[in-house]
Amino acid sequence: QSLLTQPPSVSAAPGQKVTISCSGSRSNIGKNYVSWYQQLPGTAPKLIIYDNNNRPSGIPDRFSGSKSGTSATLGITGLQTGDEADYYCGTWDSSLSAGVFGGGTKLTVL
């Protein structure tokens, strides 16, 4: 069982907006930066958000991140069929001294 809790699935229509939540605790999200990864079918994960709300070069501004207390949220606007993927949140857990991931959320663009 993951230390970070994500909904198993979310869905929305093309062009719409969706949010994916990631809930943790004081020892992980509460103390450390959150990152988000997109995993397209059959491929390696790809960083899309780091330091809670920063986008690496090449990631469109349709993707955004936020953090409040022990929870974080990934937002995707203007949904495209190409956004269908699994999305994972990740952070450092200061009590475990280890990296931790959420269980992943499957995004379906209807």
Added chain:
Amino acid sequence: QVQLQESGPGLVKPSETLSLTCTVSGGSIDSYYWSWIRQPPGKGLEWIGYIYYSGSTSYNPSLKSRVTISVATSKSHFSLKLTSVTAADTAVYYCAREDPTTAIFAWGQGTMVTVSS
């Protein structure tokens, strides 16, 4: 831009040792943290551990007794050894470059390792 490539046996027998190597190209292995992450079929990501280029390590507590990560800076590669494997260790294994306080910035393509007799 740094690139990472995993290599090693795709099939390991139960109770034996899984050994993988990650070759780093397009950048120096110095001054960074290098990690292993795995993903069992149809499941989520699990962080295994990291090594700093100087040799200091941090491991997932659930795997710590079986894991060793080492680095060969002169050869631009780092390695994973996981002992006493069982079917539960069957997964795609990814090597990566991470900043522990920030994110995992670069990933290899992954290599599937099956534990079976």
